[in-house]
Structure formats: structure tokens, C-alpha cells
Amino acid sequence: MNKVVFGLILGGLLGIFDGLTSYFTPAVRAQLLGIVIGSTVKGIIAGVLIGWFARKVNSLAAGIAFGLGVGLLLAFAVAAMQPGPDHYYFQIMLPGGIVGLIVGYATQKYQSGPAPARA
Amino acid sequence: MSWLSDDAVARLRDVGSEPDLSATPYGFVGALGRGGMGAVFLVEDSRLGRRVAMKVLDLPDRSGALEARLVREARVLAQLEHPGIVPVHDVGSLADGRVFYTMKYVEGRRLDEWAGSAASLAERLRLFEKICEPVAFAHSRGVLHRDLKPANVMVGPFGEVLVMDWGVAKIVGGAVTESVPAPAASAAPVIPASDSKSSAATGDTAHGSVLGTPGFMAPEQERGEVGQLDSRADIYSLGAILKFLAAPASGGKIPRRLAAIIGKAMSEEPQSRYSSAQALAYDVAGYLDGLPVSAYPEGIFERAVRVASRNRVAVVLVLAYLLMRILLIFWRPR
Numbered sequence: 001m002n003k004v005v006f007g008l009i010l011g012g013l014l015g016i017f018d019g020l021t022s023y024f025t026p027a028v029r030a031q032l033l034g035i036v037i038g039s040t041v042k043g044i045i046a047g048v049l050i051g052w053f054a055r056k057v058n059s060l061a062a063g064i065a066f067g068l069g070v071g072l073l074l075a076f077a078v079a080a081m082q083p084g085p086d087h088y089y090f091q092i093m094l095p096g097g098i099v100g101l102i103v104g105y106a107t108q109k110y111q112s113g114p115a116p117a118r119a
Numbered sequence: 120m121s122w123l124s125d126d127a128v129a130r131l132r133d134v135g136s137e138p139d140l141s142a143t144p145y146g147f148v149g150a151l152g153r154g155g156m157g158a159v160f161l162v163e164d165s166r167l168g169r170r171v172a173m174k175v176l177d178l179p180d181r182s183g184a185l186e187a188r189l190v191r192e193a194r195v196l197a198q199l200e201h202p203g204i205v206p207v208h209d210v211g212s213l214a215d216g217r218v219f220y221t222m223k224y225v226e227g228r229r230l231d232e233w234a235g236s237a238a239s240l241a242e243r244l245r246l247f248e249k250i251c252e253p254v255a256f257a258h259s260r261g262v263l264h265r266d267l268k269p270a271n272v273m274v275g276p277f278g279e280v281l282v283m284d285w286g287v288a289k290i291v292g293g294a295v296t297e298s299v300p301a302p303a304a305s306a307a308p309v310i311p312a313s314d315s316k317s318s319a320a321t322g323d324t325a326h327g328s329v330l331g332t333p334g335f336m337a338p339e340q341e342r343g344e345v346g347q348l349d350s351r352a353d354i355y356s357l358g359a360i361l362k363f364l365a366a367p368a369s370g371g372k373i374p375r376r377l378a379a380i381i382g383k384a385m386s387e388e389p390q391s392r393y394s395s396a397q398a399l400a401y402d403v404a405g406y407l408d409g410l411p412v413s414a415y416p417e418g419i420f421e422r423a424v425r426v427a428s429r430n431r432v433a434v435v436l437v438l439a440y441l442l443m444r445i446l447l448i449f450w451r452p453r
Binding site: 021024025091094095098099101102105106109 | 430432433436437439440443444447448
């Protein structure tokens with residue numbers, strides 16, 4: 001499994017989990033399914049980007065910083081797209097940033113060797 | 120009449136012990152050290168213009184057994200081509216008839232001297248892994264070193280490791296051939312217990328049918344069971360070296376998993392030891408990388424602690440995420 005696929009799977013899984021936790025917020029519980037789908041898509045996009053970065057740059061610090069940045073940016077976009085007066089920037093961006101951070105760390109630590117050379 | 124000063128006496132002694140190199144293409148440069156049966160000198164090879172180390176027998180040897188052993192050592196070494204084993208360049212005789220062989224001059228420190236530095240436990244263990252490699256190679260070629268100890272390991276300036284002094288090596292089969300017979304056991308007396316103690320104190324190799332260094336010698340080797348010896352005798356010595364390296368860096372208290380590795384390598388019974396030097400090195404590498412080691416069966420809690428400490432950053436990140444999630448559940452904006 002290469003780093004991009006690894007990032008995609010991890011980002012997706014964390015996205016699902018992240019979306020499910022909105023169940024504990026009564027105000028948005030009715031839109032749980034949409035939140036889970038959106039959060040999963042966001043996690044997958046972030047995972048692919050962070051995994052791609054990890055393939056290009058071999059640095060734990062840079063990977064974590066990039067993951068944090070991508071996570072925050074995507075979460076900001078999601079929050080900004082929220083209808084109504086409440087955008088829940090804090091509630092969406094904080095977990096989004098930490099998820100990006102975790103994926104950034106994991107993709108840097110995940111060891112996937114180069115594809116074996118073929119004759 | 121005036122007495123010679125101590126310095127003058129020492130100088131005369133040095134000059135007296137210098138080998139007569141007139142019949143060889145080598146020029147004397149200096150003395151390097153003294154081993155169990157010979158002295159090692161730094162000489163210059165005039166043909167190639169390089170410095171090499173020359174080992175010369177310096178003990179009275181009426182039986183010729185020690186001479187045969189020196190030649191045998193050179194031949195064994197010549198057949199063990201490995202970056203961790205010092206290569207032999209030449210073998211011959213001095214003008215006075217003494218046998219010599221020349222080998223690569225290794226600039227570095229002996230392991231016992233290196234261990235006195237402030238190297239961390241991890242650095243020491245990484246170095247130990249390197250010591251296992253040439254030993255494993257020699258075993259694969261059917262050669263036992265039989266005198267592995269810190270004084271017989273050189274550490275180069277770039278951390279390279281060379282296993283030295285194969286003078287008491289034993290050939291137990293495999294690819295290396297022994298064309299010079301080993302000295303008969305009766306050629307030299309068995310070391311008495313008192314000699315054994317003094318050898319332990321000085322770290323010198325004991326002569327006689329019991330060959331090796333007390334403290335680093337396997338029990339069966341110490342009992343003189345020469346015919347019973349196999350690679351596990353060297354494993355015991357490697358375990359003793361590991362203990363020697365680990366103890367000072369651990370503040371006297373060796374970590375449990377590492378102590379278990381040492382304990383297995385130094386088991387009284389050969390069958391309880393590691394089956395190979397690679398297996399020992401593998402366990403040490405596993406210890407360093409926070410992986411399970413075969414010598415230490417761990418419980419669930421210990422396993423969890425090991426895995427967590429190995430993935431400390433990941434654990435912190437996940438805990439931070441969960442904490443943040445819990446806080447957000449209970450936090451309600453006004």
C-alpha cells in the first residue's frame with residue numbers, strides 16, 4: 001500500500017468517525033447522514049493530499065505541518081459553506097485540523113518501500 | 120658507576136624487542152600492542168608504500184606449536200573475507216626465523232577503550248549488532264573465534280567494527296580448510312585456577328588447552344570441553360560483550376528486556392542460548408526498535424506500554440483528538 005492509498009483510507013476512516021461525533025450535538029443531529037458523508041469526503045481529500053505530500057517530502061515536521069494546514073483549510077471551507085447564521089468554525093475546524101495532523105504524522109511514519117524494479 | 124634511568128631501560132627494552140625486518144620488505148615504524156602469543160608492530164610496506172600491522176610470535180616456542188598456530192591464524196583469516204574481519208596481506212619469516220604475518224592496520228580504538236566514552240546505550244547496541252555480523256559470517260564458514268572479548272574488537276573512526284585476534288579460532292567444518300594442524304593440547308599446560316583469575320583481571324587470553332578469556336568464555340569452554348564447542352560458545356562471549364557494553368550505559372541497572380537477551384545469550388546450557396549470532400543481533404535490533412524480543416515473553420500490559428512508547432507521538436495525537444472531541448460534546452456556545 002502506498003502512502004496516498006494509506007492517507008486516503010485513514011482520512012476516510014477518521015472522517016467517518018469525525019462525522020459521527022456530530023450525533024452528540026443535538027442542533028445538527030438531524031443532518032447526521034449529510035455530515036458523515038461530507039466529513040468522509042473531506043477526510044478522503046485531505047488524506048490523498050497529505051499522502052501525496054508524504055511521498056514527495058520525507059520530513060515528519062513538514063508532514064505534520066502540511067496535514068494541519070490541509071485539515072484546517074478544508075474544514076474552513078466546509079464551515080464556510082454551512083447554511084444559516086451559525087458556521088460552527090471552531091467546532092468544525094478544530095477537529096479537522098487535528099485529523100489532518102494525525103494523517104500527516106501517520107503518512108510520514110508509514111513505511112512503504114519503493115516499487116521493486118523490474119527487468 | 121651510574122645506574123641507567125627507567126626511561127633508558129624502557130628504551131633499551133623496546134629496541135631489544137623490535138623485530139629484525141632486514142629479510143623482509145617492511146620497515147619498522149612502532150609497536151602497537153601485545154597479544155596472547157605475539158606482539159603487533161606497525162610497519163611500512165616499502166613495495167606498496169603503505170602501513171600495515173605485523174604480528175610476530177614473541178614467545179619461546181621450542182615445540183613449534185605456537186608458530187603453527189600463528190600461521191594457522193593467518194590462513195584462517197585469509198579465508199574469511201568480510202568487512203568486519205581484518206584482512207591478512209602477507210605471511211613470512213623474519214631473519215631470526217620467527218614467523219610473522221601482516222594485516223590491515225586498523226586505526227581506531229579497542230572496544231574496551233571505546234566503551235569508556237560517553238556513548239549512549241542505543242549507540243552501544245548498534246555497535247554490538249555490527250560485531251555480530253563478522254562472527255555470524257565466520258560461523259557460516261565453519262570457524263569459531265573462541266576468544267571474543269572487548270579487547271579483540273576494534274572500533275574505527277567511522278564506527279566500523281573489526282573483529283581481531285583469531286589466534287585461537289577453531290574450525291568446525293564448512294568452507295574454510297585447515298591445512299596446518301592445530302597445536303596439540305599437550306603442547307602447553309592447562310591453566311591452573313590461579314592463572315585463570317589473573318587472566319580475568321588482565322583480560323589476557325589464557326594459554327593451554329583451555330583457550331579463551333575468563334569472564335567472556337562459555338562454561339563448556341572453561342571446562343576444556345574442546346570437542347563439544349560450537350557456535351554457541353561464541354554466542355556466550357557475545358552475550359558477555361553485550362553485558363559489558365550495556366551495564367555502564369544503563370547506570371548499573373540493565374533494562375529488563377535487554378537483560379533477558381543477555382541472560383539468554385549467556386545461558387549456562389548451550390542449547391538455551393541463541394542458535395546463531397544473527398538471532399542474537401535480531402533480538403538486539405528488536406529491542407532497539409521497540410519490537411518484541413524472543414528472550415522476553417511479555418504480558419499484555421507490558422506489550423501495550425511498549426507499543427505506546429514506540430508510537431508515542433501517535434498516541435498523543437489520538438488522545439488529543441479524543442480529548443478535544445469530549446470537550447466539544449460538553450461545550451455549548453452561548
